[in-house]
Amino acid sequence: DGGITQSPKYLFRKEGQNVTLSCEQNLNHDAMYWYRQDPGQGLRLIYYSQIVNDFQKGDIAEGYSVSREKKESFPLTVTSAQKNPTAFYLCASSIAASAGGELFFGEGSRLTVL
Amino acid sequence: GQNIDQPTEMTATEGAIVQINCTYQTSGFNGLFWYQQHAGEAPTFLSYNVLDGLEEKGRFSSFLSRSKGYSYLLLKELQMKDSASYLCAVRDTGKLIFGQGTTLQVKP
Numbered sequence: 562d563g564g565i566t567q568s569p570k571y572l573f574r575k576e577g578q579n580v581t582l583s584c585e586q587n588l589n590h591d592a593m594y595w596y597r598q599d600p601g602q603g604l605r606l607i608y609y610s611q612i613v614n615d616f617q618k619g620d621i622a623e624g625y626s627v628s629r630e631k632k633e634s635f636p637l638t639v640t641s642a643q644k645n646p647t648a649f650y651l652c653a654s655s656i657a658a659s660a661g662g663e664l665f666f667g668e669g670s671r672l673t674v675l
Numbered sequence: 676g677q678n679i680d681q682p683t684e685m686t687a688t689e690g691a692i693v694q695i696n697c698t699y700q701t702s703g704f705n706g707l708f709w710y711q712q713h714a715g716e717a718p719t720f721l722s723y724n725v726l727d728g729l730e731e732k733g734r735f736s737s738f739l740s741r742s743k744g745y746s747y748l749l750l751k752e753l754q755m756k757d758s759a760s761y762l763c764a765v766r767d768t769g770k771l772i773f774g775q776g777t778t779l780q781v782k783p
Contacts, residue, residue, distance in 0.1 A: 594771065603762055603775035604718070611769055619770065651717060655771075663708055664771055666717035 563588045567652050567667035574639075574646070574674050582637045582670045584652035591657045593635035594664065597621060598649045607650075610635055611657070639672065647674045677701045679774035681763050686780045687753055695748045695777045697763030705766040709737050709748045712760045712776070721748070721761075753781050 565586045574580045586593065592611050596604040606619030610629040624643025629635055635654075639646045650670045656662040679699045687693040699707070706725040710718035724730055724739035724746060736749040748761055760776040 592769075596773070601778075604764075604773040606770055606772065609770050617769070620772075649715075653771075663720040663723060664718075665720075668717050 565652060565654055565665055565667035567650075567670050569670060570668065572670060572672045574672065576674055577641045579638055579640050580646075580672065582639070582650055582652075582672070584635045584637065584667060585633055586635075586654045586665075586667075587633060588654055588665060589632070590654035590665070591632070592655045593629065594653045594655075595619075595625075595627065595635070595637045596651045596653065598651060598669075604651060607637065646672055648672060677767065677772055679763055679765060679772060681761075681774040681777045683775070684778045684780070686782060687750075689753055689755060689781055689783050691753050692749065692751050693753060693779065695750075695761050695763075695779065697746045697748070697774060699744050699746070699763070699765050699774075701765050701767040701772060703768040704741065705768070707737075707739055707746050708764040708766070708771065709735075709746075710762040710764065710773075712762060714759075718762055750779075755781050755783070757781050 568583045594609040595607040605621050607625050608627040610616035613632050626638045652667045653664040655664045681697050709721040712718040722737035729738045734751045739746045758781045760778050762776045763774040764771050
Protein backbone atom coordinates (compact mmCIF):
# COMPACT_ATOMS: atom_id res chain seq x y z
CA ASP A 562 0.00 0.00 0.00
CA GLY A 563 1.14 3.55 -0.71
CA GLY A 564 1.80 5.86 2.17
CA ILE A 565 4.21 7.75 4.35
CA THR A 566 6.36 6.03 6.92
CA GLN A 567 7.96 7.85 9.80
CA SER A 568 10.46 6.33 12.19
CA PRO A 569 11.04 6.03 15.01
CA LYS A 570 7.59 6.47 16.51
CA TYR A 571 9.04 7.34 19.92
CA LEU A 572 12.51 8.71 20.59
CA PHE A 573 14.30 9.84 23.71
CA ARG A 574 17.35 12.06 23.52
CA LYS A 575 19.74 13.56 25.97
CA GLU A 576 20.36 17.27 25.88
CA GLY A 577 23.17 18.20 23.51
CA GLN A 578 22.61 15.28 21.13
CA ASN A 579 21.54 15.52 17.53
CA VAL A 580 18.80 13.16 16.37
CA THR A 581 17.50 12.34 12.89
CA LEU A 582 13.86 11.49 12.16
CA SER A 583 13.18 9.44 9.06
CA CYS A 584 10.38 10.09 6.57
CA GLU A 585 9.82 7.92 3.50
CA GLN A 586 6.94 8.04 0.99
CA ASN A 587 6.02 5.79 -1.92
CA LEU A 588 3.23 7.98 -3.28
CA ASN A 589 5.45 9.50 -5.98
CA HIS A 590 4.76 12.92 -4.51
CA ASP A 591 7.04 15.82 -5.41
CA ALA A 592 6.48 17.90 -2.27
CA MET A 593 7.34 16.93 1.30
CA TYR A 594 6.95 18.79 4.58
CA TRP A 595 7.95 18.65 8.23
CA TYR A 596 5.70 20.06 10.94
CA ARG A 597 6.06 20.34 14.67
CA GLN A 598 3.10 20.12 17.05
CA ASP A 599 3.18 21.03 20.73
CA PRO A 600 0.41 20.01 23.17
CA GLY A 601 -2.83 21.83 22.45
CA GLN A 602 -1.30 23.62 19.48
CA GLY A 603 -1.69 23.54 15.76
CA LEU A 604 1.00 22.47 13.29
CA ARG A 605 3.97 24.73 12.67
CA LEU A 606 6.01 24.35 9.50
CA ILE A 607 9.71 23.58 9.96
CA TYR A 608 10.92 22.89 6.41
CA TYR A 609 9.40 21.94 3.09
CA SER A 610 10.71 20.66 -0.21
CA GLN A 611 9.04 21.08 -3.56
CA ILE A 612 11.51 19.02 -5.54
CA VAL A 613 14.56 16.84 -5.11
CA ASN A 614 17.73 18.67 -4.03
CA ASP A 615 15.77 21.76 -3.02
CA PHE A 616 14.10 22.83 0.23
CA GLN A 617 12.89 25.98 1.95
CA LYS A 618 12.68 27.10 5.54
CA GLY A 619 9.32 27.26 7.21
CA ASP A 620 8.32 29.40 10.16
CA ILE A 621 10.45 27.63 12.80
CA ALA A 622 13.53 26.28 10.99
CA GLU A 623 16.12 27.35 13.59
CA GLY A 624 17.80 24.34 15.19
CA TYR A 625 16.68 21.95 12.46
CA SER A 626 18.20 20.71 9.21
CA VAL A 627 16.90 18.62 6.30
CA SER A 628 18.05 17.03 3.08
CA ARG A 629 16.21 15.89 -0.04
CA GLU A 630 18.59 13.68 -1.97
CA LYS A 631 15.86 11.33 -3.16
CA LYS A 632 12.25 11.96 -4.08
CA GLU A 633 11.08 9.36 -1.58
CA SER A 634 13.01 10.57 1.43
CA PHE A 635 13.04 13.76 3.53
CA PRO A 636 14.88 13.23 6.83
CA LEU A 637 14.81 15.84 9.58
CA THR A 638 17.72 16.38 11.97
CA VAL A 639 16.97 18.01 15.29
CA THR A 640 20.23 19.58 16.35
CA SER A 641 21.50 20.53 19.79
CA ALA A 642 20.84 24.14 18.81
CA GLN A 643 17.09 23.56 19.06
CA LYS A 644 16.33 24.87 22.53
CA ASN A 645 13.04 23.09 23.15
CA PRO A 646 12.91 20.00 20.92
CA THR A 647 10.39 17.93 22.89
CA ALA A 648 7.38 17.73 20.56
CA PHE A 649 5.35 15.63 18.15
CA TYR A 650 6.87 15.75 14.64
CA LEU A 651 4.76 15.12 11.57
CA CYS A 652 5.99 14.49 8.04
CA ALA A 653 3.66 14.99 5.09
CA SER A 654 3.69 14.88 1.31
CA SER A 655 1.57 16.19 -1.54
CA ILE A 656 1.49 15.83 -5.29
CA ALA A 657 3.04 19.25 -5.83
CA ALA A 658 3.53 22.20 -3.53
CA SER A 659 1.71 24.62 -5.78
CA ALA A 660 -1.20 22.40 -6.68
CA GLY A 661 -4.39 21.98 -4.73
CA GLY A 662 -3.79 18.43 -3.58
CA GLU A 663 -4.13 17.68 0.08
CA LEU A 664 -1.29 16.68 2.36
CA PHE A 665 -0.95 13.06 3.38
CA PHE A 666 0.58 12.61 6.81
CA GLY A 667 2.75 9.98 8.41
CA GLU A 668 1.88 8.71 11.88
CA GLY A 669 4.33 11.03 13.57
CA SER A 670 7.42 10.79 15.73
CA ARG A 671 7.27 11.80 19.36
CA LEU A 672 10.60 13.17 20.58
CA THR A 673 11.34 13.61 24.27
CA VAL A 674 14.49 15.28 25.53
CA LEU A 675 15.57 14.03 28.93
CA GLY B 676 1.97 38.51 7.43
CA GLN B 677 0.18 35.23 7.87
CA ASN B 678 -2.59 34.65 10.36
CA ILE B 679 -5.20 31.92 10.68
CA ASP B 680 -7.69 32.13 13.53
CA GLN B 681 -10.04 29.52 14.92
CA PRO B 682 -11.83 29.20 18.26
CA THR B 683 -9.80 27.18 20.71
CA GLU B 684 -12.57 24.99 22.07
CA MET B 685 -16.19 24.16 21.35
CA THR B 686 -18.72 21.86 22.96
CA ALA B 687 -21.80 20.37 21.31
CA THR B 688 -24.38 17.68 21.95
CA GLU B 689 -24.62 14.33 20.19
CA GLY B 690 -27.02 14.56 17.26
CA ALA B 691 -26.72 18.33 16.96
CA ILE B 692 -25.06 20.55 14.34
CA VAL B 693 -21.89 22.53 15.00
CA GLN B 694 -20.13 25.18 12.93
CA ILE B 695 -16.40 25.81 13.34
CA ASN B 696 -15.23 29.12 11.92
CA CYS B 697 -11.85 30.04 10.46
CA THR B 698 -10.59 33.43 9.35
CA TYR B 699 -7.34 33.92 7.53
CA GLN B 700 -4.92 36.54 6.26
CA THR B 701 -2.16 35.21 4.03
CA SER B 702 0.07 36.71 1.37
CA GLY B 703 -1.07 34.12 -1.17
CA PHE B 704 -4.03 31.80 -1.47
CA ASN B 705 -4.33 28.53 -3.34
CA GLY B 706 -7.00 26.75 -1.38
CA LEU B 707 -8.26 26.09 2.12
CA PHE B 708 -8.25 22.71 3.81
CA TRP B 709 -9.92 21.22 6.85
CA TYR B 710 -8.35 18.34 8.72
CA GLN B 711 -9.52 16.24 11.66
CA GLN B 712 -7.03 15.12 14.28
CA HIS B 713 -7.69 12.73 17.15
CA ALA B 714 -5.39 13.00 20.15
CA GLY B 715 -1.96 11.52 19.50
CA GLU B 716 -2.71 10.74 15.87
CA ALA B 717 -1.89 12.30 12.53
CA PRO B 718 -4.38 14.69 10.88
CA THR B 719 -6.75 13.24 8.30
CA PHE B 720 -8.12 15.21 5.36
CA LEU B 721 -11.75 16.32 5.49
CA SER B 722 -12.33 18.93 2.79
CA TYR B 723 -10.82 21.36 0.31
CA ASN B 724 -12.21 24.67 -0.99
CA VAL B 725 -10.57 26.83 -3.61
CA LEU B 726 -13.66 28.58 -5.02
CA ASP B 727 -16.31 30.45 -3.07
CA GLY B 728 -19.24 28.41 -1.92
CA LEU B 729 -20.23 25.28 -0.10
CA GLU B 730 -18.71 21.82 -0.53
CA GLU B 731 -20.73 18.99 0.96
CA LYS B 732 -19.41 15.55 1.82
CA GLY B 733 -21.76 13.41 3.84
CA ARG B 734 -22.18 14.81 7.36
CA PHE B 735 -19.43 17.35 6.74
CA SER B 736 -19.68 20.57 4.72
CA SER B 737 -17.18 23.36 4.25
CA PHE B 738 -17.78 26.91 3.09
CA LEU B 739 -15.38 29.49 1.69
CA SER B 740 -15.57 33.23 1.08
CA ARG B 741 -12.29 34.45 -0.38
CA SER B 742 -13.28 38.12 -0.31
CA LYS B 743 -13.91 37.88 3.44
CA GLY B 744 -11.01 35.56 4.23
CA TYR B 745 -13.49 33.26 5.92
CA SER B 746 -14.36 29.60 6.02
CA TYR B 747 -16.43 27.33 8.19
CA LEU B 748 -16.73 23.60 8.71
CA LEU B 749 -20.23 22.32 9.42
CA LEU B 750 -20.71 19.00 11.13
CA LYS B 751 -24.21 17.53 11.17
CA GLU B 752 -25.73 14.70 13.21
CA LEU B 753 -22.83 14.80 15.62
CA GLN B 754 -21.48 11.53 16.93
CA MET B 755 -19.27 10.89 19.94
CA LYS B 756 -16.43 9.87 17.59
CA ASP B 757 -16.45 13.42 16.19
CA SER B 758 -14.74 14.57 19.38
CA ALA B 759 -11.38 15.69 18.01
CA SER B 760 -9.39 18.73 16.96
CA TYR B 761 -10.31 20.39 13.67
CA LEU B 762 -7.54 22.19 11.85
CA CYS B 763 -8.03 24.90 9.25
CA ALA B 764 -5.12 25.28 6.82
CA VAL B 765 -4.39 27.62 3.92
CA ARG B 766 -2.10 26.85 1.00
CA ASP B 767 0.10 29.88 0.50
CA THR B 768 2.56 29.77 -2.41
CA GLY B 769 3.80 26.23 -1.97
CA LYS B 770 3.32 25.68 1.74
CA LEU B 771 0.35 24.77 3.90
CA ILE B 772 -0.14 26.99 6.93
CA PHE B 773 -2.26 25.70 9.81
CA GLY B 774 -4.34 27.46 12.40
CA GLN B 775 -4.02 26.40 16.03
CA GLY B 776 -6.98 24.05 15.76
CA THR B 777 -10.39 23.85 17.43
CA THR B 778 -10.94 21.12 20.00
CA LEU B 779 -14.51 19.87 19.74
CA GLN B 780 -16.05 17.93 22.59
CA VAL B 781 -19.26 16.07 21.83
CA LYS B 782 -21.37 15.29 24.88
CA PRO B 783 -24.17 12.71 25.17
